[in-house]
Amino acid sequence: MTDWSAADHQFMSRAVTIAWQGLYTTEPNPRVGCVLVKDGKLIAEGYHRKAGEGHAEVNALRRAAAQAKGCTAYVTLEPCSHFGKTPPCANALIDAGVVEVVVGMVDPNPQVSGNGLKKLQQAGIRVRCGLMEAQCRQLNPGFIKRMAEGMPFVRLKMAASLDGRTAMASGESQWITGPLARQDVQRLRARSSAIISGIASIIHDDASLTVREAELGLDNAAEIAQRQPLRVILDSSARMPEQAKLLSLPGRTLIVSCVDAPEFVAANDSVEWLKLPAYNGGIDLQRLLQALASRECNEVLVETGATLAGAFMAAGLVDELVLYQAMKLLGSNARPMFLLPLDKMSEQKQLQLVDSRVLGDDLRLTLIPRQE
Numbered sequence: 001m002t003d004w005s006a007a008d009h010q011f012m013s014r015a016v017t018i019a020w021q022g023l024y025t026t027e028p029n030p031r032v033g034c035v036l037v038k039d040g041k042l043i044a045e046g047y048h049r050k051a052g053e054g055h056a057e058v059n060a061l062r063r064a065a066a067q068a069k070g071c072t073a074y075v076t077l078e079p080c081s082h083f084g085k086t087p088p089c090a091n092a093l094i095d096a097g098v099v100e101v102v103v104g105m106v107d108p109n110p111q112v113s114g115n116g117l118k119k120l121q122q123a124g125i126r127v128r129c130g131l132m133e134a135q136c137r138q139l140n141p142g143f144i145k146r147m148a149e150g151m152p153f154v155r156l157k158m159a160a161s162l163d164g165r166t167a168m169a170s171g172e173s174q175w176i177t178g179p180l181a182r183q184d185v186q187r188l189r190a191r192s193s194a195i196i197s198g199i200a201s202i203i204h205d206d207a208s209l210t211v212r213e214a215e216l217g218l219d220n221a222a223e224i225a226q227r228q229p230l231r232v233i234l235d236s237s238a239r240m241p242e243q244a245k246l247l248s249l250p251g252r253t254l255i256v257s258c259v260d261a262p263e264f265v266a267a268n269d270s271v272e273w274l275k276l277p278a279y280n281g282g283i284d285l286q287r288l289l290q291a292l293a294s295r296e297c298n299e300v301l302v303e304t305g306a307t308l309a310g311a312f313m314a315a316g317l318v319d320e321l322v323l324y325q326a327m328k329l330l331g332s333n334a335r336p337m338f339l340l341p342l343d344k345m346s347e348q349k350q351l352q353l354v355d356s357r358v359l360g361d362d363l364r365l366t367l368i369p370r371q372e
């Protein structure tokens, strides 16, 4: 066991904070922060902003210039050892004369995975790993899961009334929650690599499933909205209308079906058709998620009605449920959150509350399924 000092915590905590600045822009890369420290003083810091641009360490080293010599580097993720879109950070740290590297967690990327730490050690650099690992892992649930399991991190978002209803029987659902909750949903979309929805939301609501700059309420909203998450529509029997709004919006759409593509798809460069086998009367969701991981999707957001939400939940494919709950009753004719026919108490799905906060007049609950 390594003993961590208060100063160690202070500097890693700063590295975690700045890593979050990449929340909306790094994918498919992880969010990473780095601070360089000498004689207890912060010399320079850097974070990874965008795939293809400098990694956190390189950005910090660039700022420190000659002062990097003799520094300790605090990095939220193991420095990379491979040539990807950019050269290895381990080499950059060695060349700059850094004497110690403190790391939050090992990089789950098999191309790195311990090699970065080894390279540093072999160059005579003192390496300590595992400081504030939980906080460092929290930055990258999707990247970690994709690297470790070949699956994206699945976040299911629902907006419901106090009595757990998501729409009237007619399908009418605008609006259950207030503007702050809806702004928060835009931010969930913006941090996601893909948004999954069912064909019903296209047929009935002509949903756009885009990140809307004006609703993000962030300083760099324009830049964030430029990178639209992949829109994934589950359309098992090919009911997608040729005129659907989302097919002509900026960004790409992936239509997942059990049958062949209609003709109009070939003429649209921003639309991809993926045919998957049927499973339990619908699309094989496991296969769907694997297909998204192979397209480098880290975090995916499921925004859908009771049928698909129930199917994801029943299949144990939900990593996190974000529930926006409005303090109103929609009554017993309205639609439930999940189509999940259970009969016995022993069949219940248990969730663990990990965060709750008030957004205007609504409540936001973040829950994770309990392992059965």
Ligand code: AOF
Residues within 6 Å of the ligand: 029, 030, 031, 032, 033, 047, 048, 051, 052, 053, 054, 055, 056, 057, 077, 078, 079, 080, 083, 084, 085, 086, 087, 089, 107, 109, 112
């Ligand atoms: C680091 N620091 O800030 C990041 C790292 O294609 P590239 O060159 O951008 O490399 C991407 C891989 O590098 C990514 O899969 C992950 O393993 C690591 N990301 N590593 O040392 C960083 N973003």
Ligand code: ZN
Residues within 6 Å of the ligand: 055, 056, 057, 079, 080, 081, 087, 088, 089, 090
């Ligand atoms: Zn790197």
